[in-house]
Amino acid sequence: MGTGTENILLDITGLSKHFGGLRALDEVDISCRQGETLGIIGPNGAGKTTVFNVVTGFSRPTSGDIRFGGSKITQKTAAQICRLGISRTFQGVRLFREMTVWENVWLGQNCQAKYLNPLFWSRGVNEAALRADVEALLNEFQIFAKKDAKARELSFGDMRRLEICRALATKPKLLLLDEPASGLTPVETTRLIDDLRKLSDAGLTIILIEHDMHVALGLSDRIVVLNFGQLLAQGTPTEVRHNPAVIEAYLGKSAEAVNA
């Protein structure tokens, strides 16, 4: 892999993150091309979520370089990175729980709307069009009917979909999903896979962390395997499934089950 350097959207080189003596990430190189779906897998504590936190600016890397669309984003704040076009969801769903579904998605658009305008209303921004966008997104994810319900009243599956909706409302170029299928019923998981595939077909670049191998291997064009903060392997789902190091470190005896 690693061909076509000119259309690389996210380029992580030599990334390390140390928490005291713990090396959560140790000299990791990951690159993600425009339009592809990249899966990150690895056992618990492998540093998957740390990659997301560092890329989205929630924690500072100890060393290393992150380039997004050619420009360095290593020192930017989380809010700035979001406005540059990287949006994420969280491992435990983080919603504005006391606000309605509609308001959650509407808030996601603050990247586009000039929300800090001292006149309290964005001039030069078509609010009506933004409202229409919110409704389109809610329809797409089939939660329009619940638009006036509070976020905390939703079922867990709806919360997950709402969080993705909110992330999409920021109009991202790159969407980072942290275990989007965890805690979902099989039916909801199938629906999630369909929704994500639709997004991917529409040209969105997605990086997802996933424990559910059907989701990870089924959706991803390419897989990166992390173990103890280091890059263990990368390649197409088929390559990764047959990589002996991966089978030993992560898939273990269940490899046959996944292969089947």
Place this chain on the structure above:
Amino acid sequence: MAYWYTVISLMCINTILAWSVYSSFMTGTVSLGQAGFFAIGAFASASLTAIYGWHIVPATMMGAVAAAIVGLAIAIPTLRLKGLYLTIATVAFVEVIRVVFHNIKYGRDGEFAIDASSADARQMPWIGPDGPLGFRHIIYLTEHHITPGEYAMWLVLLVIAFGVYFWVLERSRLGFAMRAVEEDEIAAQGVGLSHNFLKVFAFAIGAAIAGVAGSLYAHLLTFITGDDFNIPLTVMMLAYVVIGGGQTFWGPILGALIFTLLPEIARETKEFRLELFGIAMLATMVFRQHGLITRDMVRRAETRIKTAFTGRNTIGPDEPGAPAPNPTKK
């Protein structure tokens, strides 16, 4: 009648103070420092009108600006602190300000004698803060023949103006962004909101509002000392918001009204007033954790008013969980 005008003026000032706490409350910052900003506004504007002969309006504005500048200076370093730690830092700030105004002296001799029959220079009052004796003779209102009734009317208009500010703010993207920071700082950053900017902004606006209230208070009472702006006062301001309800700007109004009127009405109960206050506080904490006025109440009332105006019953299809009125098919 003048007594009731003064009560109305105090209600207005307390409402404005409650909103000054509410402003930073919107971003989830609990400030116990409002008494400090209140003091800065009071001393700054009273100095300008009494010593330098300014008009009350620009003097009030300068009081607000001074409080906002100090607010920024406090907010930027302390916002690294979270929750209670920030609150404690603001408490310390109130003590610092109180001690400063307890000790400073500046100003000039007055041109009038306290006792008109005596031309003795020693009878001339000191105009300006005079250490522990306080800042006396802030006589702008009497000098300009503004009656208590007129002053109360101006204060009511000012309260309406601030009310409009908060009404617009709560419906704007900026207001929702503040609420988002209050609910979940990390998720707010995740959707591109600069949480630190929002918190500092809300805190500075709150400080400026407290400064305005300080100016109005100083001119109403004509006499202020540093010791007026103490910790019980600052706790009282927070109580207006907590008991009235911190989810909408209506709550602080109710809190301020109750706690200004209650001591006046219950004057006969004398020293039992404080016990009554404590009981009221406990009852709210037990029975209404979000305060007397909650956001849901306001929403329901708004829907009802809207229905009354349009004559349509919009409650049905908009009910959560009900099917969308126009299911879109692609």
